[in-house]
Amino acid sequence: MVKFNEAAVRMFQNIFICKRCKHKIRAPSLKVVQGKISCRFCKSKSLRPKRKK
Numbered sequence: 001m002v003k004f005n006e007a008a009v010r011m012f013q014n015i016f017i018c019k020r021c022k023h024k025i026r027a028p029s030l031k032v033v034q035g036k037i038s039c040r041f042c043k044s045k046s047l048r049p050k051r052k053k
């Protein structure tokens, strides 16, 4: 169960979607919040977490 939990965190928590080109970006959420991550396809900084709501 612990392993599954870790996997779930890895799969969902660190994945963001670019709002502009809808590409998936894997990055630590901390860095995304700090604005250090930008989409590598369109250079946009508007990302949202993968999970809705």
Ligand SMILES: [Zn+2]
Binding pocket: 018, 019, 020, 021, 022, 023, 039, 040, 041, 042, 043, 044
């Ligand atoms: Zn993008």
